[in-house]
Amino acid sequence: MFFLVCSYRKTNFSLGFVIGFGIAIWHWSRNDVSETTCSKYKSSKYSYREWAVRAGIKTFPLDYDELSYGNMDDGMLTEAAFLKHHVYVLCVVHVKKLKNAVAIKNTWGKHCNALEFFSLFSNDDLPIVQLRPKSSWHFLCDSIRYVWKKHKHKLHWVAFIPDDLFVLPENIRFYVTPFNYSKPFYFGHTLLFWNQLYNVAQAGYILSKGALSLLTTKFNSTEACRDGGKYWKNEDFYLGKRLSELGVVPRDTRDALGRGRFHGYNLNQLLFSGRMASLSDYYKKSVYPVPQGPECCSRHSATFHSSGADKIHLYDYLLYRLKVFARGGRRGNRPAPTPVPEEEVWRQFLREQGVGDADVSAQQFYELWKSEISSPDAFNEKLRREHLGSAPSGSGPGAAPRDDAPSDGTA
Structure with a gap:
C-alpha cells in the first residue's frame, strides 16, 4: 500500500496530510491525470477537496516534524509533489531586471514544472529568450508562440509573470486542478477598462492549454502578433480583448470568503487598510472586488508583489523554510552535528x-x-x-570608497 504525504506549510499549499495512494494509482493509471478527472469536473463549483474526493483520493493528517526530519518511505510523497507530477505548470517570466530573474530562478521558480525567461536583452549567465518586438503585445504574443511550440506536448497551464512578483506554484495547482486544462480558461485579477474585461499583468495571469491553442491558431506568425496591437504597456488589455473575441473571458478567482488570490501589490500595502488610498483605482476597476485590509488575501494566494530581489529571497524563506511550531518538535530540537565533540x-x-x-x-x-x-x-x-593590497586603512588616496560615503564630498 502506497501513501501520499502532504507537509504543513504556513501559507503555500501543503497542509499536513497523508494521501491514500493506492486508489489514486488505479485512477491515474487509467488515463492522464488531468484528462481523466478534469473532463468530469469542468466547473469551479467543485473545490479542490471536492475534486479530490470525487477522484478517489483520501487524506490523513501527518506530523510535520516527522516529515521534515524523519525518513520518507519510497512510496510516500507530499501532496504538493503529487500534484506537481500530474498538473504541469509552466512559468513564463517577462524580465526587466536581471537580478530579479536570478532571484526567481533560485527561489519560487524551482517549484514550477518548467521556467522560461523572456526579455528585450540576452544574458550569458541566464537562459533568457531575447525578443525584438514592435509593441508589448507583440512581445507577449511571440512569447506565447514560443512556449506553445516548445512545451505544447507537456504543458497544462502557463503562468505569465512580471519579474517583480512572488509566485506560489503550489497554490496555482491547488486552484486550477479541478478545471479541464484542455478547455480555454483565463485566470487572474480582473479589471474593467473601456468596457473590456482583462486580467491585469501586474498581478500575473494563468492561461490553460486550451486558451493557448486558440491564441496560437489565431496568431500563427510574428507578423500576425505584430499587427494585433500597436501600443506599449497594454499587452494585458490586448490579451483580454483578443481572448474575448475568441469567446474566452476572465473568471472569478476569489476564494469562498471573497478574498483575492492574485495580487498586484505587496502585502504591506494590501494588509493595512490605512494604506489603500494609492490603490483606490485598482479596487474601483476590479470586477470582483476583494476586501481591503487584513481580509484582502486568500490563505491560498498565488501571487503578490515582491518589489525586488531581496524581498523575493525574504518571502522564499518565510513561506518555504520557516516553520511555526505547532506540535511534535522532538526531531527538530536535536543539536546540529559537529565533527569534533564540544568537550574535545x-x-x-x-x-x-x-x-x-x-x-x-x-x-x-x-x-x-x-x-x-x-x-x-x-x-x-x-x-x-x-x-x-598593501595600502593602509584610512581615507587617503589608496583607500577604497565606503558604500555609505556621501557622493558630494560632504562629511
Whole structure:
C-alpha cells in the first residue's frame, strides 16, 4: 500500500496530510491525470477537496516534524509533489531586471514544472529568450508562440509573470486542478477598462492549454502578433480583448470568503487598510472586488508583489523554510552535528599547539589562544589589506570608497 504525504506549510499549499495512494494509482493509471478527472469536473463549483474526493483520493493528517526530519518511505510523497507530477505548470517570466530573474530562478521558480525567461536583452549567465518586438503585445504574443511550440506536448497551464512578483506554484495547482486544462480558461485579477474585461499583468495571469491553442491558431506568425496591437504597456488589455473575441473571458478567482488570490501589490500595502488610498483605482476597476485590509488575501494566494530581489529571497524563506511550531518538535530540537565533540575542542587545540592539556594553566591557555586568534579590529585590518593590497586603512588616496560615503564630498 502506497501513501501520499502532504507537509504543513504556513501559507503555500501543503497542509499536513497523508494521501491514500493506492486508489489514486488505479485512477491515474487509467488515463492522464488531468484528462481523466478534469473532463468530469469542468466547473469551479467543485473545490479542490471536492475534486479530490470525487477522484478517489483520501487524506490523513501527518506530523510535520516527522516529515521534515524523519525518513520518507519510497512510496510516500507530499501532496504538493503529487500534484506537481500530474498538473504541469509552466512559468513564463517577462524580465526587466536581471537580478530579479536570478532571484526567481533560485527561489519560487524551482517549484514550477518548467521556467522560461523572456526579455528585450540576452544574458550569458541566464537562459533568457531575447525578443525584438514592435509593441508589448507583440512581445507577449511571440512569447506565447514560443512556449506553445516548445512545451505544447507537456504543458497544462502557463503562468505569465512580471519579474517583480512572488509566485506560489503550489497554490496555482491547488486552484486550477479541478478545471479541464484542455478547455480555454483565463485566470487572474480582473479589471474593467473601456468596457473590456482583462486580467491585469501586474498581478500575473494563468492561461490553460486550451486558451493557448486558440491564441496560437489565431496568431500563427510574428507578423500576425505584430499587427494585433500597436501600443506599449497594454499587452494585458490586448490579451483580454483578443481572448474575448475568441469567446474566452476572465473568471472569478476569489476564494469562498471573497478574498483575492492574485495580487498586484505587496502585502504591506494590501494588509493595512490605512494604506489603500494609492490603490483606490485598482479596487474601483476590479470586477470582483476583494476586501481591503487584513481580509484582502486568500490563505491560498498565488501571487503578490515582491518589489525586488531581496524581498523575493525574504518571502522564499518565510513561506518555504520557516516553520511555526505547532506540535511534535522532538526531531527538530536535536543539536546540529559537529565533527569534533564540544568537550574535545579545547583539547584538540592544545594538541595542535604541541602542548599536553594536563600541563596548561588557564592563563597559558588564554595566551595561546590570543596568539592564534585575531581580535576583530586586527581581523578587519587584515581583510582590508588583502582587498587593497598593501595600502593602509584610512581615507587617503589608496583607500577604497565606503558604500555609505556621501557622493558630494560632504562629511
